[in-house]
Amino acid sequence: MQEPVGECRxxxxxxxxxxxxxxxxxxxxxxLRCFDCDEKxxxxxxx
Ligand SMILES: [Zn+2]
Numbered sequence: 001m002q003e004p005v006g007e008c009r010x011x012x013x014x015x016x017x018x019x020x021x022x023x024x025x026x027x028x029x030x031x032l033r034c035f036d037c038d039e040k041x042x043x044x045x046x047x
Contacts, residue, residue: 015034
């Protein structure tokens with residue numbers, strides 16, 4: 001069962017919690033980010 005938890009702070013996509021598994025990342029400031037944007041952010045940090 002999927003429950004909407006919030007929106008990705010970068011792309012605005014709704015992030016769901018799927019059976020207790022969050023389909024995204026919670027940032028230190030409690031904002032949410034989807035995996036796609038989190039990957040992008042990580043890549044940019046490394047670059
Ligand atoms: Zn996103």
